[in-house]
Amino acid sequence: MADSRDPTEEAADATDSASTDAEAAESDGTEPDAGAGGTETLSTEELRRQVEEQYDFDDFGPAEMAEMSADEWEAVFDADSWITGSELLDRVEDELRSNVERREVFAVVERVGEGDDDRVVAYSDEGYVIVRPDGSIQGTGTILRDVEPMIALCAMEEYDVPEVDDDAGLPHPDTVPEGSGDFGNRMLQVVAGATTLSGVLFLLVWLASIVDLIGIGFGGAIIVTLGLFFLAIGFFLFLTVANARLSDRMRSEQYRDRLRAVGAGSDERPSFLPEEAFEAGGRKLEEAMERIHREAIEEADEGSEIQSGDR
Secondary structure (H helix, E strand, O other): OOOOOOHHHHHHHHHHHHHHHHHHHHHOOOOOOOOOOOOOOOOHHHHHHHHHHHOOHHHOOHHHHHHOOHHHHHHHOOHHHOOOHHHHHHHHHHHHHHHHHOOOOOOEEEEEOOHHHOEEEEEEOOEEEEEOOOOOEEEEEHHHHHHHHHHHHHOOOOOOOOOOOOOOOOOOHHHOOOOOOHHHHHHHHHHHHHHHHHHHHHHHHHHHHHOOOOOOHHHHHHHHHHHHHHHHHHHHHHHHHHHHHHHHHHHHHHHHHHHHHOOOOOOOOOOOOOHHHHHHOHHHHHHHHHHHHHHHHHHHHHHHHHHHHHO
16 A cells, blocks of 8 residues: 655654664764765775875975874874884984084084983084983974974884984084185176276276277267276175175184084083083983083073163
């Protein structure tokens, strides 16, 4: 026998049934089916493949780390597969020395301590960082921000750490050249000399016309204007070269002063660093470096307060 129910009543019953199913799913702590048009949750393997396609881990840095979500980070960086211990410290040391050699990081890099006290320490005139075998770090300043992304990269088996020499690091202060743009300065000097010479020739032609050696008619005003213009351009270019050379010399001297401050090129560490703590490594080194940093901050605060009082 045919069903005599109204189609609108059947639609209402279907809607009520769907609502009941959804409420039951929520009460059980499960999500209702997404259906054909819904978006399925990606598995860990799928998410890992998606992240590996999106990011280039050979050129992976803090900017890329900030873009990744927590799920993407956990999918790619499996904690059980991370490199730790002495091997991690070896990789971090090589990565740091490579960055220092390329002038991307300014720091003295040392390996101190043995066994459980084994540490990689890097220090500069603006801070320090100590890397432990488990990948945790302690430090402050710009060097800390430089090293943080290196730890994650060096802990990945897929990341190839560059090979460096054992003596790779900051250069000796005496080997720093006066300037780096010598070729550009020389080329600018050639242009300035040619421009100045052209200006002088224009003026000589004008002077020759005045004493009736050369007849140029009404072109004398144009020639003297060109001569003065070329002389002004040549003088400006020579001034630019002199300023560039002076700036290069000042920057080189400042860089040499920073190198001397951290003891680069010397067999001895700066006097403010604790020798015994460096020999021991481990927790003793961490406590000594933290104390030195705290004292430096207190001294800087006292100096600023004295200056404020003098004003």
